[in-house]
Amino acid sequence: MTAPTTTARDRRRVAWYLFRLDLALQGFPRAEARQIQEGLRADLDDAVMHVGAGRALHDLGSPRQLAARYEAERGRPVPRVLDGAVAAFLVGAGITLSWLSYVLGAIDTLSTQGGGTVELSYLALPLTAWGGPNGLGFDVTLNLPSLMLLAVVLAVAFAVGARLWRLLPGVGARPTA
Amino acid sequence: MSGTEILADASRDPQLLKGVLPMLVLRTLQEEETYGYALVVRLQEAGLPGLSTGTVYPVLARLERDGLVTARLAPSASGPARKYYRPTAAGEERLVRAVAAWEALGRTVARVLAPDDAPPPRPPTDHPPGARA
Numbered sequence: 001m002t003a004p005t006t007t008a009r010d011r012r013r014v015a016w017y018l019f020r021l022d023l024a025l026q027g028f029p030r031a032e033a034r035q036i037q038e039g040l041r042a043d044l045d046d047a048v049m050h051v052g053a054g055r056a057l058h059d060l061g062s063p064r065q066l067a068a069r070y071e072a073e074r075g076r077p078v079p080r081v082l083d084g085a086v087a088a089f090l091v092g093a094g095i096t097l098s099w100l101s102y103v104l105g106a107i108d109t110l111s112t113q114g115g116g117t118v119e120l121s122y123l124a125l126p127l128t129a130w131g132g133p134n135g136l137g138f139d140v141t142l143n144l145p146s147l148m149l150l151a152v153v154l155a156v157a158f159a160v161g162a163r164l165w166r167l168l169p170g171v172g173a174r175p176t177a
Numbered sequence: 178m179s180g181t182e183i184l185a186d187a188s189r190d191p192q193l194l195k196g197v198l199p200m201l202v203l204r205t206l207q208e209e210e211t212y213g214y215a216l217v218v219r220l221q222e223a224g225l226p227g228l229s230t231g232t233v234y235p236v237l238a239r240l241e242r243d244g245l246v247t248a249r250l251a252p253s254a255s256g257p258a259r260k261y262y263r264p265t266a267a268g269e270e271r272l273v274r275a276v277a278a279w280e281a282l283g284r285t286v287a288r289v290l291a292p293d294d295a296p297p298p299r300p301p302t303d304h305p306p307g308a309r310a
Binding site: 006032035036038039040041042043044045046047050056059060061065066069070072073074 | 212213214215218229230231232234235236237238239242248253256257258259260
């Protein structure tokens with residue numbers, strides 16, 4: 001082996017790679033993911049000194065590809081919790097934006113027609129909107145049905161994004177050599 | 178094409194390599210306890226130059242999880258402690274079985290591919306049954 005030539009930039013690249021791998025290993029048992037990371041860190045140290053950071057990281061493949069290989073060797077796929085959280089967040093953000101557009105549209109219509117107050121319901125959420133020369137505004141009353149509907153929609157988005165069906169016994173199991 | 182070139186080609190074909198890689202890893206570790214990166218280098222030098230660390234490490238992790246290899250941490254002068262692997266008794270047994278299976282498969286493949294042993298060509302079967310005398 002050649003003399004150590006690891007630079008600060010190499011260490012940053014390795015750290016960034018391992019961080020992305022950690023994200024890609026979502027769903028793995030934490031102890032297993034930590035073991036993988038620790039083993040890789042030591043081996044990468046050697047590889048970087050031997051062939052340079054660029055080649056060492058290239059040989060591993062992208063963090064996503066490497067995580068997929070570890071997953072394939074595990075014999076069965078694991079749920080992707082982070083993807084589920086992102087999916088639930090995006091759906092929640094979409095609902096919030098569409099709800100805001102609906103309320104602002106209602107207020108705008110009232111203002112255009114000379115003012116007034118209207119009681120509406122959007123996604124089981126009752127709201128009162130008013131608009132006119134004296135001011136604009138809206139009032140929302142949270143209730144159990146609307147909260148339950150929101151919770152169900154977010155839970156479904158999370159389950160689909162996280163591929164929770166992978167937890168079911170026998171689903172996606174692959175034979176190992 | 179030489180044997181080494183054939184092996185080099187095999188290392189570029191993931192499907193071809195997938196079935197034999199655990200056996201090669203166990204055999205290499207049987208010869209000498211070593212750590213992940215050195216293991217990859219040894220396999221590359223043995224005639225698999227296209228073999229990448231990204232292919233070997235997951236196999237190594239699986240062998241460890243299945244109890245076929247055991248690992249111990251040893252300090253390294255260059256950085257974090259290295260994990261040195263060697264086959265367990267179960268790993269040795271698995272290796273014996275894998276080698277026997279590989280040799281049997283190799284014999285079968287060789288027999289099928291050998292031109293002298295190839296069965297004589299079958300007559301054309303485009304005639305309906307009973308049409309021939």
